[in-house]
Amino acid sequence: MSAWVSLLKKEINSTKSRVLWGLVIVIAIGLLDVYLANYYGRPGMATILAVIAIVFHMFYLAIYMLKSLSNEWSNAHLWLHLPSSGWALISAKLASGLIAMLVSFGITCIFAFWVVSIELKNLAQFFDPQKIEIISSALLSYSWLIALMLIVGAIYNGLWAMMISVAMASTRNVIKKGRFFIGVGVFLIPTWLMGLFSNSHVYDALVNWGTVNLPLNLTALDSMENVNIQQTFYAGEILFYTLVMAAVFYLCGWLLDNKVEV
Numbered sequence: 163m164s165a166w167v168s169l170l171k172k173e174i175n176s177t178k179s180r181v182l183w184g185l186v187i188v189i190a191i192g193l194l195d196v197y198l199a200n201y202y203g204r205p206g207m208a209t210i211l212a213v214i215a216i217v218f219h220m221f222y223l224a225i226y227m228l229k230s231l232s233n234e235w236s237n238a239h240l241w242l243h244l245p246s247s248g249w250a251l252i253s254a255k256l257a258s259g260l261i262a263m264l265v266s267f268g269i270t271c272i273f274a275f276w277v278v279s280i281e282l283k284n285l286a287q288f289f290d291p292q293k294i295e296i297i298s299s300a301l302l303s304y305s306w307l308i309a310l311m312l313i314v315g316a317i318y319n320g321l322w323a324m325m326i327s328v329a330m331a332s333t334r335n336v337i338k339k340g341r342f343f344i345g346v347g348v349f350l351i352p353t354w355l356m357g358l359f360s361n362s363h364v365y366d367a368l369v370n371w372g373t374v375n376l377p378l379n380l381t382a383l384d385s386m387e388n389v390n391i392q393q394t395f396y397a398g399e400i401l402f403y404t405l406v407m408a409a410v411f412y413l414c415g416w417l418l419d420n421k422v423e424v
Contacts, residue, residue, distance in 0.1 A: 166250050173258035177230060181262045188266050191215060192273030199280040209281050212274040219267045220312055223320030226259040231327040235334075248418025252324060252411070263316060271309065318403065321410045322349070328414045332421035372397025 195215070199208035234241045244251065326345040333344055359365050374395040 165246060166254060169244070169246060169250060169254035170257055173230070173254050174261070176233075177226075177258060177262065180229075181265075184262070185266060185269065188215070188269050189273075192270065192276075195273060195277050196280070199277045199284075206281065208277045212270075212277045215270050216267075216274055216312070219263060219270065220315050221319055222263045222266060223256075223259050223316045224323035226262060227255065227320050227323045228327055230255055230259065231324065231331075235327075235331050242418070242422060247415065248422075249411070249415030251418060252328075252414050256320065256324070256411075259320060260317065264313070267309075267313070271305075275305075318407060321407050321414075322352075324414050325410050328417050328422065332417045369398035369402045370396050 191211070192215075195208050195211050198211065202208060241251065326348045329348045330342075330345045374397060
């Protein structure tokens with residue numbers, strides 16, 4: 163465990179400068195967005211910018227992994243000769259990226275809530291304040307669910323980005339040119355196959371079990387009456403995608419140990 167912690171510290175230190183600059187940019191964009199919410203004449207523009215900044219974090223970990231692994235391939239003789247398994251190497255890198263993403267995401271969410279609260283106060287001057295309060299309450303009540311789904315999606319994208327980079331590196335001594343197409347294939351072929359499979363009866367039979375209903379109690383803005391909405395999840399679907407992510411992680415570690423050459 164101490165060896166893995168040392169790997170994690172190494173990853174954090176090696177990317178610290180890049181991550182800090184990213185946080186500076188996030189804070190600068192957040193402050194600009196707050197300024198727009200306070201002084202820009204058209205309500206909604208600042209909220210759109212805040213939403214874009216939040217959605218960007220779906221791809222933060224993927225970008226982090228591609229950049230970090232790209233740097234490692236230029237010094238593969240050092241990285242791959244560390245006395246650790248491929249799974250330890252990539253898990254430390256993944257954990258470092260996840261920490262950086264969560265910090266950036268947390269700061270972005272603080273600015274987003276700040277901006278939305280300003281925008282809702284501005285809108286209350288033109289619309290029924292009670293309706294604005296209902297919207298605000300709904301956002302606060304279910305923002306955790308949106309955040310959770312975004313974080314899981316970011317991890318899923320990060321694992322596939324790692325798979326693309328490792329697959330390209332594992333063929334660099336065989337294919338001297340055109341390894342970019344290997345990466346494109348790793349992205350497109352599983353995406354295409356997953357799309358076909360997810361629309362099949364076999365997929366429905368495998369994942370549509372263990373129904374989990376999440377009650378969403380909203381208030382209709384036109385009638386001010388409570389509306390109960392059931393958001394349905396399937397335990398089978400959660401398990402399926404967990405297994406997919408575990409398989410991608412396992413394959414990356416195996417390729418590092420057995421196919422990626424210095």
